[in-house]
Amino acid sequence: MSDSTSLYVDGDSLLHRLDPRSKLALSLALFVPAYVFGRPEYIAIPLVVAFAGLLAGGGWRNLKRIWFILVALFVVGLVLWPNFVEPSGPTLVDAGPILLTLDQLLFALGRSLRIATFVVTGLAYISTTANEELVRGMRGLGIPYAFCFAVGTALRLFPTFLGAAGTVRQAQEARGLDLSASNPIERIRNFVPLLIPVFMTAFRNVETQSMALEARGFDTRRERTFYRESAFAVRDWAAVALAVAVVVGAVALSSTGVGTF
Amino acid sequence: MWRDTRMIMLTAVVAAVYAAVLIPFNAIVIIPGLTSVRPANVFPVIFGIMFGPAAAWGSAIGNLISDIFSGQFGAGSLGGFVGNFAFGFVSYRLWGNLGALSSGEEPDFRGNSGRQLVEYVIIAVVGSTACAAIIAWWLDILGLFPFSVFATIVTINNTLASAVLGPPLLYLVYPRIKEMGLLYPDVLRSEDYDTSAGARSTLGGYGVAATAILWVVIGVAIGVGVEGFGFFVSMGSVFNQGGSTIQMALGAVGFLSLFAFSFLARERFSQIRRN
Incomplete structure (x- = not known):
């Protein structure tokens, strides 16, 4: 797809070659750690990986297109969340009605990094997956x-x-x-x-x-056959295995209190 | 619905139009990149009334496409998908199902336009609220934004656009769509939609309206600290680093109730159309 509205970037990177379903599994492997961890230093890891994936997939120009949205979401999260968290820890700012503690700031920073991780991961996925592939992936998932x-x-x-x-x-x-x-x-x-x-x-x-x-014989009630069937290559299985390992590891670590408040 | 080619095409066209108008047209930007009053938010309501289930699915897909093309596709998109589905679905199920508040007429704003306006505005408010509650709940679960903030903003945005733009748009396009034979009672076979004129259906309609509004009101009240709930969500009470446990529980009850009542409220527009 070459129209300028699309965020897909034509390329031959490893991410481009992966099946849309295995890319979805990898995206989940970034979403889950960003979700189960709360401390910003832990959420920064999937964010960095997502950025690396985006750049490897040639999505830099897309990032330039949406940087304003990303920054706005990050700043809004950073400003909003301290108001919804109980103040604790050392005080950083105490000016009249404004009170900001270190824990509040870290909590808000974690939430903003989580937003950024979700957006950048999604952007990496879209940058390396053509619309036709998206639909093929959905079909492959049994939709x-x-x-x-x-x-x-x-x-x-x-x-x-x-x-x-x-x-x-x-x-x-x-x-x-x-x-x-x-x-x-x-x-x-x-x-x-x-x-x-x-x-x-x-x-x-x-x-x-x-x-x-x-x-042209369009009929949704009959069993369909397709000219191009999705094939899961070895690299796709490896990507899914990696994703499962990351998800299980992140959930196990966070359940023992690592990376959480 | 998925057996009928015209309904599938309607779903695709609703999705494409919704996405095409969502992206470039922002009437009023409230927080850059995060929220703005979008005229396209009128579409799930008026399409829901005219195209029924095709509009519900189309709105959901359209919002997803908008997320994809605007670079905001991610875990939050699932909430947008379900929320926009509800936006269209509620509008589809409520026309004619609000008892004494229903006009009992087609939404052409030509006959008893005062009663049609009342019915339309109620549906716009309920649809907007249901959509806002679901999206805000999901974002709260993900720990991206507090329920009270997002639900308030989205409810106001959706209601403004759909209540102001809906009546003139329906006045102008409803007769043409009817003439084209694209209203869902004209497209779908009668066995493909559940219709009812019974009291149970009206109860479902009121149930949908009450659930959507109560969900947002109670959720926002919890967020701003009335009725003894703390204004703050202490870090200890934050479930698995996602949203607050109480908002999650409220959302689960709200979502299931909305789901149950909207299926209890069978569509009634086809009967109005026939009469």
């Missing part, structure tokens, strides 16, 4: 074909509708549509002339597309 077909079709239609939405926006703004009204209700209402054309463009062809599918 019903009709659902996978709907996801695959939506992924194909999405860039078209995204383009249509941009065109409609430019056209309506050229006609004087103001999307910067100061009254929030007024601003939301001004989106009506944008949504109607996008909406109607999308649904106009549902009937003919359905007929075209059925004319």
Whole structure:
């Protein structure tokens, strides 16, 4: 997929060559430690690994695209969480209503690192997995074909509708549509002339597309055969084994109190 | 539903449109990167009423696609998937199922538009609240954001967009969609959807509304420290470093109740459409 809306980066890295299911297992192997540990120094480990995976998969340009979101999520977590944790440990800041202790800060830092780990891991997965592979992976996991077909079709239609939405926006703004009204209700209402054309463009062809599918023998009730079957290579089994080992190890360690508050 | 080609195509188109409008159109940014009032949030409600289960699945997939293309795909996406499914599903099941509060009419805002507006706004609020509660619960379980913060923000965002944009959009597009023959009672075979006009169905409708709203109200109340619950979640009471145990328990009860009541509330729109 080469359209600019996709975050997939074409490449031949090890992550690119892995089956989407084994990549999912590896993602879980980063999610689980980030979840079961609470101390920031422990959560930093899966975050560093996720960053390394992202860079190895050529996802640097994607990181540049979303760095603002990542930083915003990190900062919001860092600011929010101290307000939801009982103050304990040495005091770092005590200025009027603002009280921040070392434990509160470490707790909040751990939560923000967890958010960052989840986002970077997801980004590494998306950067190295094409849309078609995503759908193939879902099918390989036993998800019903009709659902996978709907996801695959939506992924194909999405860039078209995204383009249509941009065109409609430019056209309506050229006609004087103001999307910067100061009254929030007024601003939301001004989106009506944008949504109607996008909406109607999308649904106009549902009937003919359905007929075209059925004319080609589309039938979700019968057992399907596929030209390209997913094959789990040795490297995929190795990735799954590694993921299982990491998950089991992280859960075992955290249950003994390692890396937790 | 999955046997019908048109419903599958509707699911795909709903998903693609939802994602295509979610990403570029932000009406009001509240916290950059985290939350904004998004006009696309009207879609699960109006699509839910018109396209039924296809809209529920489409909203869930659309939100997932939005996460994928905006670089926010991750463990939190599961909550977004289920929450947006509920957003569409609740809207599908509630139209006509709110007893005296229901207009008993098609949502074209042409006949008794005052009663239709009341019914629509209730559905928009309940759908928005159910979606917010599920997403906030999941993020609280993952220990990413406290329930009280996220549930409040998402409820307000979703409600604003869906309540303000829904009535004019339905007024303009409902007759056209009806003319195209794409309303779900016109697409699905009658044996493919559960319909009922009984009191049990109305009870289910009220149950969904009460559960969604109570879940958020009680969850936020726990978060802000009323009724003797501490404002703080002490680190010792944080279950497995995820969310707070009490929010997890409340969420489990809320989620199961929402699930049970929404299946008790059989759809009634097809009967209104036939009459």
